[in-house]
Amino acid sequence: MRDQHLVSRRTLLQGMAAGTAVATTGLGTSRPAFAKDLVVGFIYVGPKDDYGYNQAHAEGATIIKKIPGVTVLEEEKVPETLDVQKTMESMIELDGASLIFPTSFGYFDPHMLKVAAKYPDVQFRHCGGLWTEGKHPKNTGSYFGYIGRAQYLSGIVAAHTSKTKKLGFIAAKPIPQVLINVNSFALGAKSVDPTITTQVIFTGDWSLPVKEAEATNSLADQGVDVITCHVDGPKVIMETAERRGIFCTGYHADQSKLAPKGYLTGAEWNWSKVYEAFVTEAQAGKPLPNFVRGGLSDGFVKTSAYGPAVSEEARKQADSVKAEMIKSPDYAVFKGPLKSNIGKEVIPAGKSYPETAIELESTDYLVEGIIGAIG
């Protein structure tokens, strides 16, 4: 009796297979490559409200949401493991995403490359400079910004504000991108007053709140009165500096709310510019560029509004240098002759490196005037 009501296993399996086939083809056709209604996926490695790296990207995503015909998917705290592949696949399969921005460095290889090979119709753009023509799939690419000039401007403002002529820089790891920022900040400060020193402290990792607070305190103890940083979430550093009654300049995003008295200015990403460009091209059905880079003059990077402690003189100088930077893309912060802080000549006289110079990408020194060592 009971058997009559049961579907035999074979029929069931056949039915399921047919159903799946219909479902997949259905998905395939209902996923037009770059139609008007575009689904864009953003993947962050940390919380998107961290006042830092991830918030900078999430702010860009917020702007994209306002473009008509665009649906934005976001997923935060996705580790740089197989998890990110699952996230990308679910964005593509379940939500029909056709453009994905995995924003963290470690998502690229192998995760994004693997998923990109599986879904050739979907476009992937990764934040960083890792994409190489010919080596990586055509539906992937890289975008990145040069933020050194903004740090140079922060250095100018810091030097004007400092009374002790001692600045502090809390950095995570001595890798080229970080060292370029430290050097740019110190050079900006030295352009105001050549005797000014910048003390750098390496904490050893991207997010170590207790160590960052300790570093801020010991810099303040040593008489440093302006602090900046290159870590993933500058929140603790800004708050600690404010509590110690000293000044700070921000990084990644606008942190002025955390230090209403002491926040001077900051070097911020302006990813919305990049994302807007990608999305409008995708909506127009044009092929997306594979490799995008830009700096202050391209609007990829911006500076925070000046805080109340910034003097008229500082504003004037920083603004005029900024105008010059925006006008000429060849403006060079790194000009020879330049010595490292151990007395080695790193840029010979007569040479100058604009921010796009390939030489800067192998920076392994701290310039004269910085107290600290990378080893």
Add this chain to the structure above:
Amino acid sequence: MDNVGMVLVALIAGALRVSTPFLFVSLGECLTEKSGRINLGNEGALVLGAMTGYAASYETGSAWIGVLAALVAGGGLGLLHGLVCSLARVNDVAMGIAVMLAGTGIAFFFGKPYIQPSAPQLPVIPLGFWSDAPQIRSALDVSPLFFIGLLVAFVMTWAFKNTRTGLVVRIVGDSSDAAKAMGLPIDRVRVIATTIGSALAGVGGSFLSLSYPGSWNEGLSSGQGLVAVALVVFARWNPLACAAAALLFGAAGALGPSLQTVGITQGYYLFYAAPYALTLLIMILTVAPGRVLRGMPGELSLTR
């Protein structure tokens, strides 16, 4: 001030600032282990306490209510661990790891909306009022929680030695056979000890979010709870030694940044490893091979 003086001040300041979470977690763990259980979940209690404390302080406007909430949250996690471990054939180390993951997971999940806002902070006791040097003044801004922690250490030492309750905990921890013979409620004692121990760890977490570094985010603990559990072994299950070990760890943690600020910059990775190298060294020097650690409760699953 000369450089040696600077580093010394930084070490003292670091000991006072950084040690408090180590102090609370190691005291809590000491109590739990004295009763014969290991609770690796205290890392979870620390993170959960940090989040709950911050959230409660933000919602109510009072940092002390935050500390109380952290105490309750930590205690709740400890109660869970204690009850589950009372079941037959439950391994307390494995359960501890599960509790640790649960605690941090719950904290991250509910802590999301509290990453951005700024919650009221605990007051500090300005013990450096006599000095003009800003370094010393800031170094001696000590949190009241630090003194509460020290007080707990003294009370625990005294209670283990001089009270009936202390004796009961020690008997249960040292020999369940003896405890059974005396008719002591072994499981109940252990559950209570684990709950109180975990509540202390929760208070340690509230120090992280409400005093120093004084904000909530997901990287806040970076494993301090686990280090504190190890400190208990290092301190030979003696609450006062736990306090000393916590201070030592705090000072050693301040060594890296302060040496870099005075210009000793080579090999900073080595200075950051100093606390761990120190622990290893003392362990090697004090443990004779082949013998059970002095002071170790006989019922710990490590010895059985």
